[in-house]
Amino acid sequence: MTPAELSHSVVAAVASMVADEGLAVAVPETVTVERPKNKEHGDYATNVALQLAKPAGRAPRQLADLIAARLRDVEGIASVDIAGPGFLNITLDVASQGELARTIVSAGKNYGHTEALAGHRINLEFVSANPTGPIHIGGTRWAAVGDALGRVLSASGADVAREYYFNDHGAQIDRFARSLLARARKQEPPEDGYGGEYITEIADAVTAKVPDVLDHPDDEAQEIFRREGVELMFAEIKRSLHEFGVDFDVFFHENDLHESGAVDHAIERLRKLGHIYEHDGATWLRTTDFGDDKDRVVIKSDGNAAYIAGDLAYYLNKRERGFDQVIIMLGADHHGYIGRMMAMCACFGDTPHENLEILIGQLVNLVKDGQPVRMSKRAGTVLTLEDLVEAVGVDAARYALTRSSADSTLDIDLDLLTSRTNENPVFYVQYAHARIASVLRNAAELGIALGEFNPALLDHEREGDLLGALGEFPRVVASSAELREPHRVARYLEELAGVYHRFYDMCRVLPMGDEPVTDLNHARLWLCEATRVVLANGLDLLGVSAPERM
RNA sequence: GCGCCCGUAGCUCAGUCGGAUAGAGCCCCCGCCUUCUAAGCGGGUUGUCGCAGGUUCGAGUCCUGCCGGGCGCGCCA
Numbered sequence: 001m002t003p004a005e006l007s008h009s010v011v012a013a014v015a016s017m018v019a020d021e022g023l024a025v026a027v028p029e030t031v032t033v034e035r036p037k038n039k040e041h042g043d044y045a046t047n048v049a050l051q052l053a054k055p056a057g058r059a060p061r062q063l064a065d066l067i068a069a070r071l072r073d074v075e076g077i078a079s080v081d082i083a084g085p086g087f088l089n090i091t092l093d094v095a096s097q098g099e100l101a102r103t104i105v106s107a108g109k110n111y112g113h114t115e116a117l118a119g120h121r122i123n124l125e126f127v128s129a130n131p132t133g134p135i136h137i138g139g140t141r142w143a144a145v146g147d148a149l150g151r152v153l154s155a156s157g158a159d160v161a162r163e164y165y166f167n168d169h170g171a172q173i174d175r176f177a178r179s180l181l182a183r184a185r186k187q188e189p190p191e192d193g194y195g196g197e198y199i200t201e202i203a204d205a206v207t208a209k210v211p212d213v214l215d216h217p218d219d220e221a222q223e224i225f226r227r228e229g230v231e232l233m234f235a236e237i238k239r240s241l242h243e244f245g246v247d248f249d250v251f252f253h254e255n256d257l258h259e260s261g262a263v264d265h266a267i268e269r270l271r272k273l274g275h276i277y278e279h280d281g282a283t284w285l286r287t288t289d290f291g292d293d294k295d296r297v298v299i300k301s302d303g304n305a306a307y308i309a310g311d312l313a314y315y316l317n318k319r320e321r322g323f324d325q326v327i328i329m330l331g332a333d334h335h336g337y338i339g340r341m342m343a344m345c346a347c348f349g350d351t352p353h354e355n356l357e358i359l360i361g362q363l364v365n366l367v368k369d370g371q372p373v374r375m376s377k378r379a380g381t382v383l384t385l386e387d388l389v390e391a392v393g394v395d396a397a398r399y400a401l402t403r404s405s406a407d408s409t410l411d412i413d414l415d416l417l418t419s420r421t422n423e424n425p426v427f428y429v430q431y432a433h434a435r436i437a438s439v440l441r442n443a444a445e446l447g448i449a450l451g452e453f454n455p456a457l458l459d460h461e462r463e464g465d466l467l468g469a470l471g472e473f474p475r476v477v478a479s480s481a482e483l484r485e486p487h488r489v490a491r492y493l494e495e496l497a498g499v500y501h502r503f504y505d506m507c508r509v510l511p512m513g514d515e516p517v518t519d520l521n522h523a524r525l526w527l528c529e530a531t532r533v534v535l536a537n538g539l540d541l542l543g544v545s546a547p548e549r550m
Numbered sequence: 551g552c553g554c555c556c557g558u559a560g561c562u563c564a565g566u567c568g569g570a571u572a573g574a575g576c577c578c579c580c581g582c583c584u585u586c587u588a589a590g591c592g593g594g595u596u597g598u599c600g601c602a603g604g605u606u607c608g609a610g611u612c613c614u615g616c617c618g619g620g621c622g623c624g625c626c627a
Binding site for chain 1: 552553554555556562563564565566567569570571572573574575576582585586587589590591592607608619620621622623624625626627
């Protein structure tokens with residue numbers, strides 16, 4: 001019996017009670033059955049009686065009695081106890097709980113997939129780092145977290161498109177182009193320009209590709225450096241993300257919005273809706289109607305589009321492509337943007353926080369010798385995605401960036417990660433997987449297949465713990481998706497790995513020496529394979545490999 | 551000044567919808583490989599959940615105020 005099935009049984013028992021007793025309360029659609037921390041509280045517990053007591057006008061323990069009586073008749077439930085103020089503590093039959101192993105092995109890669117978000121068409125935008133330099137550590141965090149979120153959303157039944165918004169328009173690109181031109185001429189970069197080593201590399205690459213570039217007049221040369229430089233930078237970003245295991249469905253160019261007329265289209269739409277006005281020679285969007293601090297300029301008085309114009313057009317474009325949920329991940333340094341974006345969403349007639357969702361992730365600090373290091377492009381202390389991968393590898397890097405809540409700032413200490421990699425819990429999880437793979441290999445060598453499965457034999461306490469943990473996986477994935485918190489998957493995997501290691505320590509899986517193969521050996525092999533499936537599926541959601549050997 | 555995030559063990563951090571005795575890893579000490587991976591397991595030590603009120607059967611979790619830290623408030627992008 002899975003937690004979901006048990007939950008259904010509890011709902012049915014509640015419905016039966018409400019009908020029989022004529023209670024004036026609504027039957028909850030779902031009831032949470034949780035794994036109690038304390039083993040004396042059974043395999044699963046629910047507080048549904050406590051929650052219904054007040055609206056029903058009955059004592060919680062009285063309701064608990066009525067529900068318990070009905071649950072005791074359910075096949076697979078061994079006992080139901082009432083504890084404390086009115087908790088229902090449910091214990092399953094050993095065989096019923098053990099069946100879960102078969103369920104998981106049969107489902108294979110699909111175990112953990114649910115329909116929790118079925119029907120949602122989600123556009124997930126993340127990273128979207130400017131093509132004026134390599135991806136730094138902050139963008140790397142969003143790459144890891146955003147990619148994991150995309151996987152978790154998909155696993156929960158959502159139709160997800162991942163997008164990277166490529167800001168190849170505007171003043172920053174001009175500064176980038178001027179920096180390249182200056183470097184090609186062996187001059188100092190402009191005061192507000194970019195100075196890293198990569199500027200030299202790109203300037204050299206452009207010069208190699210267009211040998212006579214410096215013979216052109218300034219404006220033409222700058223245009224060549226802009227076009228070629230952005231192209232090279234873009235390819236570089238794509239490549240490093242791909243090597244990081246992060247791929248996008250769409251790379252969207254801001255420039256296209258301006259050249260295709262999408263910006264004008266969006267502004268005209270808003271004008272028809274009555275939210276656009278002219279003032280001081282500029283075109284404004286009246287975002288204050290929807291809670292913004294001040295109205296926003298969309299077309300500046302010099303005729304150029306303000307940055308938000310691109311965002312307006314991009315949002316409308318996503319909606320017109322059929323996405324009903326637009327999710328954008330931004331760093332904390334952009335959180336001031338939420339108000340105007342939500343107001344913009346409302347101006348289009350959409351519902352803020354439903355059609356548009358902005359996820360804010362806190363920043364990453366680079367730490368050395370316990371002291372924060374200020375990352376500066378000029379000082380060369382910027383930590384890039386490639387630096388991180390080179391130092392610790394993709395698996396450790398992705399895991400370290402994904403296991404913490406995005407709401408917390410993250411400290412990255414390269415020395416710590418490189419010199420004491422065991423501190424990274426990814427190895428703890430991967431080791432559990434490799435350990436199981438080894439057991440399964442040994443079984444194969446002994447000619448022992450999974451074979452017949454008798455779930456009733458899995459009656460050891462550690463086996464019960466393991467089955468209980470395995471049953472949690474689908475709702476961990478679903479809640480990670482619903483809450484947009486993929487770190488929950490990582491934390492769960494660490495828990496599961498620990499439960500497996502403790503099982504392994506107490507429960508011998510394969511026969512020793514020349515002992516005969518028993519049904520218990522087979523049952524435990526099923527349990528091992530089920531655990532391996534969950535670890536592999538979970539690691540995959542995080543974009544981390546599940547090694548067969550370590 | 552206004553807004554967002556954070557404050558939980560010595561360190562790094564978990565702890566959705568309020569639930570039972572607040573957890574994990576790292577660090578430190580002790581024990582366990584003549585049989586499936588010791589990157590493991592078992593045991594020991596560690597807390598005014600920033601502070602003060604409030605809501606209720608019950609608050610780390612919700613509300614209010616305050617303290618401390620980070621970030622942000624452009625016709626920049």
